[in-house]
Amino acid sequence: MMKKISLLSILLVLVLSLFACSNNGEKTNESGGTSNTDTIVIGVASDWKTLDPARAYEVFGNLYFYATYENLYTLEGSELIPKPALAKEYTVDESGLVYTFKLEEGRKFSSGNAVTAEDVVFSFNRTINLKDNASALAKGVVKVEALDDKTVVVNLKEKDASFLSKLTSNAFAVVDSKVVKEQGGSDAEDASTTDAATTHLDGTSAGSGPYVLKKWTPNTEMVLEKNPYYTGTVNASKIIIKEIPDPNTQIQALEKGEIDVALSVGPDQVKNIKEGGNSKVVSSPTSTLSFLLMNNSTEIGKEMSDPLVQQAVRYALDYKGFQQLAGDGALLPMSFVQDGFVGAKSRSDNYQNLEKAKELMKKAGYEKGFTVPLTAANYDSEGLSWVTIAEKVKEDLAKININVEIQTGDIGVVIEDYRNGKTPFLVMHWSPDYYDLSNQLAFIPGDIVGKRANWEPSANAKLVSLSEQAKVEIDDTKRAEISGKMQEIIAENSPYAFLVQHPKSFAVGVNLEGVTYNDLYKLRLNELKLSK
Amino acid sequence: MLRFIARRLLFLLFLLFGVALFVFILSHLVPSDPVAANLSQSALNNPEIVAAFKEKWGLDQSLFSQLLLYFQHLLTGDLGTSIRTGRPVFDDLMQFFPATLELSIVAMVIALVLGILFGTISAIFRNKAIDHIIRTVSISGVSIPSFWFALIMLNIFSSVLGITPGPGRIDTRTTTPEGGTGLLLLDSFISGNFQLFSDVAMHLILPGTVLGFFTMGLIARQTRSNLLEVLSMDYVRTARSKGLKESAIIVKHAISNAMIPVITVAGIGFCNLLGGMVLVENIFAWPGIGQYAYLSAVSLDFPAICGVSLLIAFIYVVINLLIDILYGVIDPRVRYE
Numbered sequence: 130m131m132k133k134i135s136l137l138s139i140l141l142v143l144v145l146s147l148f149a150c151s152n153n154g155e156k157t158n159e160s161g162g163t164s165n166t167d168t169i170v171i172g173v174a175s176d177w178k179t180l181d182p183a184r185a186y187e188v189f190g191n192l193y194f195y196a197t198y199e200n201l202y203t204l205e206g207s208e209l210i211p212k213p214a215l216a217k218e219y220t221v222d223e224s225g226l227v228y229t230f231k232l233e234e235g236r237k238f239s240s241g242n243a244v245t246a247e248d249v250v251f252s253f254n255r256t257i258n259l260k261d262n263a264s265a266l267a268k269g270v271v272k273v274e275a276l277d278d279k280t281v282v283v284n285l286k287e288k289d290a291s292f293l294s295k296l297t298s299n300a301f302a303v304v305d306s307k308v309v310k311e312q313g314g315s316d317a318e319d320a321s322t323t324d325a326a327t328t329h330l331d332g333t334s335a336g337s338g339p340y341v342l343k344k345w346t347p348n349t350e351m352v353l354e355k356n357p358y359y360t361g362t363v364n365a366s367k368i369i370i371k372e373i374p375d376p377n378t379q380i381q382a383l384e385k386g387e388i389d390v391a392l393s394v395g396p397d398q399v400k401n402i403k404e405g406g407n408s409k410v411v412s413s414p415t416s417t418l419s420f421l422l423m424n425n426s427t428e429i430g431k432e433m434s435d436p437l438v439q440q441a442v443r444y445a446l447d448y449k450g451f452q453q454l455a456g457d458g459a460l461l462p463m464s465f466v467q468d469g470f471v472g473a474k475s476r477s478d479n480y481q482n483l484e485k486a487k488e489l490m491k492k493a494g495y496e497k498g499f500t501v502p503l504t505a506a507n508y509d510s511e512g513l514s515w516v517t518i519a520e521k522v523k524e525d526l527a528k529i530n531i532n533v534e535i536q537t538g539d540i541g542v543v544i545e546d547y548r549n550g551k552t553p554f555l556v557m558h559w560s561p562d563y564y565d566l567s568n569q570l571a572f573i574p575g576d577i578v579g580k581r582a583n584w585e586p587s588a589n590a591k592l593v594s595l596s597e598q599a600k601v602e603i604d605d606t607k608r609a610e611i612s613g614k615m616q617e618i619i620a621e622n623s624p625y626a627f628l629v630q631h632p633k634s635f636a637v638g639v640n641l642e643g644v645t646y647n648d649l650y651k652l653r654l655n656e657l658k659l660s661k
Numbered sequence: 662m663l664r665f666i667a668r669r670l671l672f673l674l675f676l677l678f679g680v681a682l683f684v685f686i687l688s689h690l691v692p693s694d695p696v697a698a699n700l701s702q703s704a705l706n707n708p709e710i711v712a713a714f715k716e717k718w719g720l721d722q723s724l725f726s727q728l729l730l731y732f733q734h735l736l737t738g739d740l741g742t743s744i745r746t747g748r749p750v751f752d753d754l755m756q757f758f759p760a761t762l763e764l765s766i767v768a769m770v771i772a773l774v775l776g777i778l779f780g781t782i783s784a785i786f787r788n789k790a791i792d793h794i795i796r797t798v799s800i801s802g803v804s805i806p807s808f809w810f811a812l813i814m815l816n817i818f819s820s821v822l823g824i825t826p827g828p829g830r831i832d833t834r835t836t837t838p839e840g841g842t843g844l845l846l847l848d849s850f851i852s853g854n855f856q857l858f859s860d861v862a863m864h865l866i867l868p869g870t871v872l873g874f875f876t877m878g879l880i881a882r883q884t885r886s887n888l889l890e891v892l893s894m895d896y897v898r899t900a901r902s903k904g905l906k907e908s909a910i911i912v913k914h915a916i917s918n919a920m921i922p923v924i925t926v927a928g929i930g931f932c933n934l935l936g937g938m939v940l941v942e943n944i945f946a947w948p949g950i951g952q953y954a955y956l957s958a959v960s961l962d963f964p965a966i967c968g969v970s971l972l973i974a975f976i977y978v979v980i981n982l983l984i985d986i987l988y989g990v991i992d993p994r995v996r997y998e
Contacts, residue, residue: 178746369833374952378946562703
């Protein structure tokens, strides 16, 4: 019996090997690339949970949504400034609460249906009423109505200088209302319990973007094909997105020509890309900001809650070292506003000052130093491990006699403590939900991150007042001024030390053109092109 | 025999109940909140969204009510809906499990063939150079971390030598065919698509070898020690004294008697394959149950975590049952009363 099993097994292995060997080298040409320049393959480790634009919020979400849907306003190139897309123009009334958008003529969904103001109204209301992740960005919208086929009026609850930026996110992607309604979609107030269109949207797109979703198998692959009704540029007629969780495997597949883009890789992996090979490195700034949180509660933060110690920490850190760790393209913002946002300021070259840091420690009564636990989750920011960041912090702070004890933990547990304001000293990052100064106001006393640092509004009334002005000020020059003032205050007096604005480093095949990285949508898939 | 199987299947029901209860309680003891794990920063600050999320997933109810509801659904065969994917857990398992099963079977075949072969050679040439080499390889198989081995193998055989393809179940520039059993080797064979069959086979060899390497080490070591023990027994000595050829003694008399402990080890090895899946699947971009389990765990997706646990427990019990039945097939002295 065993003999038979063994013989069968050997036979099976031999058959497999024969088939396998006959296949070797068949798929790729000499350069390792594919001869089919009409299909582009992208390797990612995505975080997609749903492809319903009214629900999704994941980091890689807009890589897909920008390929299959369109918004009234959009981002272009690597810029974070909203530009017209489905809307050709807008006006805002004197109160700053009523926005009127005029839609472009001749735009069609992939079904062939024309894009109308009714579709915009349905899409916005559906996002609001689904009460899912995406709804958070639509919080300030109180009423949406169609004046005619091509005019939409949006009423806001309060003035919002970031409204156009929010409009560029998938939360405001315009869906084909006829198709979505047919599939059980609803924009009614009870949509959170009655809408049934998500399953359909997870398998087929209903937008007017350059591509149509043909297939999505979670954790496996996504297939996009050209939308026949899209009138703009579409270079590759087919895009295949393959899930490759391990970054090293992505690089190996790229170098072998099996994929054209290795998108989910970090600074450590791109170092292995050899010049003159099949691939090249692309580095571009992101809006992801690493920072240290020093809890302001004396009970939780203990020594770290002392403003003098907080300032000493800021002076003791070697920011250029963090910039090197983060890789090519890393930036050093002055404080909580990233480069690319209104009024952003950079950290001065000679900010690190150990003497000043030691003086502050002495003034605080800690000349001989103290020991403090630093929490760093087993997580990374654009490929740079938080534990590596913590090790660098430990090295820097040892110079002013602060003995850092690194405590690592699961991200879920660390985040939970962070959100509840229980962590004394912590490595964290901030990645904006939308690309506007308003999103950064979370760091103000009493706001989202402020609360997590137990930084009460009473701690700095001026900052709170400036923040309120920044939320509603539409004039860019005035807003930049307010932004600058806030950055200066937070750089000198806050429970944070902002370390580095991370770059995104990834790799593409040498024959891939049209690669421009944007932090929101990552890549414009329709602009990618394989040279022959 | 039938009574034995019926008894074991009844035991399986109790075991699955216990596993479900244990995993449910354990996953709710984790000091982390599924609301925070699944909602964005902005959404978390919106009480309406938080309330809708809790209501949708039953998190607004007491733990006991959630448990009762979960078991009510479980009794009707409903494993619930995944918080992460929004799809029925059963559908998710049916989607991801075939990839894992296919890889496990190939890994097991490689492990069995090479393990028994190496173990036998090692026993025959005891303390010779070939024995030492095989023992070193076997120990390496048991001790090398699978993720590291996977990375090295992928680098050598795929990147440097170009003998095997890179990640995934099929060529990256093609898309996975839909329908069928999900076992691509079988599906492509049945449909007569031999180009796909060869592509799938090629993609299976490297991850299959990496995954099977650990079990191969176990089987080789077990085969060697059992065979040595059997070869020193009286009946083998009698066979030798009767003038039987050494090859006939080994093949006809020794190997089958040395196989029972090997089958036990192979069964445990097969179950261990499933445990080693997470890292190997991750490196080879293999869309299987290991990756699904990992992603569900980091999202605190309780229904999915419970679903995966029940599936794995089911496989453990079924494999152990098959092993017990195999004992009787190989050794007629084994009885099931």
